[in-house]
Amino acid sequence: MPEVDTHPLDTARKLAESGDLDGAATIFTQLAADPAEPDRAQAAVGLAVVLQERGDAPGARTAARTALATGHPEFAAQAACLLAQSFEQEDLLDQARGAWQAALGAGNPAYVPLAHMALARLAAGQQEAEEALRAALATADPEIASRAAQALAELLLEDGEAGEAAEALLTALSVPDVADVPRLRALLGIAHLEMACAEFAGAIEExxxxxxxxxxxxxxxxxxxxxxxxxxxxxxxxxxxxxxxxxxxxxxxxxxxxxx
Known part of the structure; x- marks a missing residue:
């Protein structure tokens, strides 16, 4: 029976899965170095992952940048996320923010919610954090929208903006299959309590x-x-x-x- 021809990318992936990181890196490197290789972006991402596992952060970033430069709708976005996470691990926050922005720029909707939440986490100030959280909430991702609404509501409640907090929570609760509904409702109740206190105080003052x-x-x-x-x-x-x-x-x- 004739042998089935295995694509080098599949071979490299199997080597990585079996623990042969050096062998996988060799094949991924060859594929990622060829501008004419149709799987160049995927190979570069694979190389970035393998090199990161080997502890070669600079090499992993170089490989991720190669994938990012291809503009591939799937693997460029993956590469941007890998690059951002690598920078975060070393507390290179400005570079991490830039990489998460690149993930947004890749235009793959699957990575947009994650990128917005990361930008909120790494925000330089509260206004920037609120903007990123609102953007994450607007994606209507069941998991991310819930997390974003909770974080945004807590920030707004601290600032005395109970009405805005309630709006954010109601927006999340309108998302189909949104996660952590009990927590969202509890926070909504807190927002309503704060609004009630403001109304009672207003009645006293008037x-x-x-x-x-x-x-x-x-x-x-x-x-x-x-x-x-x-x-x-x-x-x-x-x-x-x-x-x-x-x-x-x-x-x-x-x-x-x-x-x-």
Whole structure:
């Protein structure tokens, strides 16, 4: 029976899988060095992986750049990701950001969500991080959109932007098969609590009749501890109890004692 002709790329891959990294690297190097080789991009990616496993980071990056330069829709994007991860491992963050941007530029939608999340992680400032997280959320990837919404919501809540946080979480929850729904809903509840606190505080500041003011004071004072703000809750109660409006102060006192 005649032998089946095996493509060198398959041979190199099998050698790598069997642990013969040197043999695989030799074949991958030959294929990646030939501009006319139709599998040059794939070979260069294979070479980058093998060299990285051998501990040759500079060589792996050179191979990844070769694959990236081909502009191949699949393997150029893979190469950019490998390049970025290599830079991250050595805390070369500027270079890593550039490589993740190259992954975006490759135009392969399969790598876009991952790249946006990486750029958010490596962002130089909060505004840059928020922009990258919004871009990751917009990809509607079930896993990445969930992670992006959670991270974005937490940043926005820290800045007092509960409404925007809620919008981001609702966007994620609208993604089909989105991951980690319980966590998204819990964060949405927190955002709603923050918005409720803002509304209660606004009602108190705007005045109005004593009954409404007392109700707003009670609701705010009982909601704040749910966000770990016990001292703020005490100040709200004290504000009502010390009011010059005797009717308001008495109504607040009754509400406080009712819950004691």
């Amino acid at each position: 005045g109005g009749d004593a009954e409404t003011a007392a109700l707003a004071i009670e609701l705010l004072a009982r909601t704040l501890p749910l966000r770990g703000r016990d001292e703020d809750a005490e100040r709200v109660w004290r504000y009502g109890l010390d009011s010059a409006d005797e009717r308001l102060a008495e109504d607040v006192r009754l509400r406080l004692n009712r819950g004691a």
